[in-house]
Each structure stands twice: as C-alpha cells, then as structure tokens.
Amino acid sequence: MRRLRLLLLPFSILYGAIVFVRNWMFDNGWLKSTSYDVPVICVGNLSVGGTGKSPMIEYLIRLTKANYNVATLSRGYKRKTSGFLVANAETTAADIGDEPLQFYSKFGDEIIVSVEAQRTVGIEKLQLLSNKPDIILLDDAFQHRKVTAGFNIVLTPYNDLYVNDFMLPAGNLREPKSGAKRANVIVVTKCPTIVAKSEMLQITDQLKPNAQQHVFFTTIAYSETVQNETAQLPLFSLKDEPFVLVTGIANPKPLLEYVNDLGLLYTHLKYPDHHDFSESELNTITQKAGNQKIVTTEKDFMRLQGRLDNLYYLPIEVAFLADEDVFQEQVMQFIDVSI
Missing domain, CATH: 3.40.50 (Rossmann fold)
Incomplete structure (x- = not known):
C-alpha cells in the first residue's frame, strides 16, 4: 500500500506547494488572521488523525478548569447539524460530534463545550455568552490559519513522526513539515511507558525544534x-x-x-x-x-x-514521561500573561 501511495508523490508535491504558498500568505499578511484578547490555545497536528488530540484537550481542561472558565471549540466532525452550538444535557453525538460530546460527558457544565466549523465565528460567539470563557481550547485547528492562536501545541505519534512522512495523498501530512515551526511546543504522543533519555534526545534531534520550542514526551495511561x-x-x-x-x-x-x-x-x-x-x-x-x-x-x-x-x-488519559512541570508552567504562564 505504501508503494502504491508513493506513486502519488507528484500530486503531493503540488499539494505541498499550494499549502506552502497559503501559509506564506498568512505569515506575511496577504491573508487575514485574527488575534483575540482571550487566551486561545490550539491543539493540533501536521498529519491526519490519530495523534491524541482529545486526551490532550482533556489534560488541559483538568489543568485549568479550577481557576478559569474554560471553553472548548471544535469543528464537530460528522455532526448532523450546522452553525454554532453549545452542549447541554440533551446533546447527542449527532448534534456536536463524538469528541465534543466526550468532553461534555466527562466534565459537564464545569466547562463550555462548543462547536462551529468557522473558528473565528465560534470564538466571537463564545465571547458573547453571558458566562463567556476566560480561556478557549481549539481542538484540531492548527491549519485553521484565520485564527492566530496565542499558544500552539503540535502532536506527533512516537511511531509515526511527521518528519518521516509525506504530504497527502502519498503520505498523511496536511501541511509541510516546516509548519511545525509555528508551534510553541511539540509533544510526541503514544510513546512506550519507558523511553530512554538518549532516545528522547535522538527523536528531538530528528524533529529539529527551533531554539524557543520544547519537545515533550507522553504516553497513554489506560484506566x-x-x-x-x-x-x-x-x-x-x-x-x-x-x-x-x-x-x-x-x-x-x-x-x-x-x-x-x-x-x-x-x-x-x-x-x-x-x-x-x-x-x-x-x-x-x-x-x-x-x-x-x-x-x-x-x-x-x-x-x-x-x-x-x-x-x-x-477510558484513557495523557501521562507525561518527563518535564510535566515545565509543560504546565509554559501553559499557565501564557494564560496568566494573556489575561
């Protein structure tokens, strides 16, 4: 199957070039990207699916909900509704999608769970609520460049690092590997429960983070x-x-x-x-x-x-293999400075 997909490399090169130009236009102000006064944290990836975004969103909810009014904003993939919706006790997966419903089922009215395909519209609607959030967590919106998130978290699986992948359709990347430079932190997810320090350093070298980026390593903690x-x-x-x-x-x-x-x-x-x-x-x-x-x-x-x-x-949760305190400090420092 991988060999067959490699035949699609010419299309991947074309697609990659288009996305690269689009990103360049956002980076240089040719296309509009909106920033917000409310702290916006984006959890995303470079590849399609399977990187562990939902457990990371839940981790951030647990980290912040005691001190802040937290909202999640998702696209609501495969929902049978449209427009902006906020979850309540009557909401179903058909209304908002399975992952947002998972957030609501777990945290209920402790947080605001919302969906809107147009993230700019969703953020504006959230800010009009009577209980408007102190923090907005964007689920899977790293490629949604119309929003300038204040803090970007990019996830990449241990067994499928984005540096070893190709652009769609030959590979699974939604944008070129250089897109990771926009992230504040990179998290290697789904690691074995024990990863040697030397291997962490080797993977970090492969990812080539810039001087401001910290690479973290997490595993799946099963109930x-x-x-x-x-x-x-x-x-x-x-x-x-x-x-x-x-x-x-x-x-x-x-x-x-x-x-x-x-x-x-x-x-x-x-x-x-x-x-x-x-x-x-x-x-x-x-x-x-x-x-x-x-x-x-x-x-x-x-x-x-x-x-x-x-x-x-x-049930599953995110578990950090090292430097969890550093990750939490970076997130909380961003929030405290932004509010």
Whole structure:
C-alpha cells in the first residue's frame, strides 16, 4: 500500500506547494488572521488523525478548569447539524460530534463545550455568552490559519513522526513539515511507558525544534476499569472472559498492543475513524458478541451508547514521561500573561 501511495508523490508535491504558498500568505499578511484578547490555545497536528488530540484537550481542561472558565471549540466532525452550538444535557453525538460530546460527558457544565466549523465565528460567539470563557481550547485547528492562536501545541505519534512522512495523498501530512515551526511546543504522543533519555534526545534531534520550542514526551495511561453509564468493572476481570473489541478510531494499534500485553481474549471489529454505525453493522456486532461483553473506546462509546447492550468503554488519559512541570508552567504562564 505504501508503494502504491508513493506513486502519488507528484500530486503531493503540488499539494505541498499550494499549502506552502497559503501559509506564506498568512505569515506575511496577504491573508487575514485574527488575534483575540482571550487566551486561545490550539491543539493540533501536521498529519491526519490519530495523534491524541482529545486526551490532550482533556489534560488541559483538568489543568485549568479550577481557576478559569474554560471553553472548548471544535469543528464537530460528522455532526448532523450546522452553525454554532453549545452542549447541554440533551446533546447527542449527532448534534456536536463524538469528541465534543466526550468532553461534555466527562466534565459537564464545569466547562463550555462548543462547536462551529468557522473558528473565528465560534470564538466571537463564545465571547458573547453571558458566562463567556476566560480561556478557549481549539481542538484540531492548527491549519485553521484565520485564527492566530496565542499558544500552539503540535502532536506527533512516537511511531509515526511527521518528519518521516509525506504530504497527502502519498503520505498523511496536511501541511509541510516546516509548519511545525509555528508551534510553541511539540509533544510526541503514544510513546512506550519507558523511553530512554538518549532516545528522547535522538527523536528531538530528528524533529529539529527551533531554539524557543520544547519537545515533550507522553504516553497513554489506560484506566484499570471498563465502564458505562451505570457500571464499572475491573479490566482484569476480563482476563478469562472473551469479549468483542469495537474500534472506530484512526489508529487502534496502541490499544491492541495494550490488551494483548494483558493477555486478554477478544475479537476485534475495526471500523473507520468517526464511523457512523449503520443498523446492519450494529446487528453484526450484536451477533458476534452473543452473550459476551462489548468493549470500545470512549470516543466510540459516544456514538454507540444506547444502541448496543452490554457495552463498556476503556477510558484513557495523557501521562507525561518527563518535564510535566515545565509543560504546565509554559501553559499557565501564557494564560496568566494573556489575561
């Protein structure tokens, strides 16, 4: 498959040139980009999907919500609505998308969860709310150059660094590697739980950060339980109980490696990222499961809850391997200076 994609390199060169010119026009003021008085933190990437943006947004929410009124602003990918919406207790994944619903399900009215495809419009609408936010977290908006975020966090997976990739369609990059220079920090995500200092230095050299950029390393911290709206079970209780594992995410490999390392017995049903499950697919999952439990990711649970019986999800969080205090200090210093 990779060799076939390499045949598309001429198209990648053309696409890369177009994006490079677009970025140059924003950088030099030929295209308008708006800055805001409210602190805006953008979490994004250079590649398509699967870098861990949602767990990083949740990390930032936990870091800031005690002291500030926090809003998240997402596009609301694959939602069946349009325009600006703020989540409430009646909101569904069809209304705002699975990832924003995940934020609301986890934090509720402690934060403002909003969606709007045009981020400039979304920020303006948020500032008109009676409980307008002190901070806005932009989810997956690094390429949305019409907004000048005050602090940019670029994510890149440990096993798929952007420096080793090509532009679309031959590779998975949405913009040239040089775009990473706009970031304040670069975070290498989905690392093994132990990475030697020497390897961190080697990866940092590969990424070639500028003098102002710090490179951080994180891993996925999986919960010790699976849960749903009413129940919570120790993950280890599935040790001798086969289950069906359903994934509709860009890169299920780290999850599969984790459950394999635990020695769990499962049947994996893989679907595309943000998949909209049909009734026939739900019937297939139900038939495969029989009396077995069905385990899925937290994001997929947002789309599957109430549609499958015996359904559980496995929560995850970001865990820093080093220098977490430095990361937190940089974020909080940006906020404090900006407010």
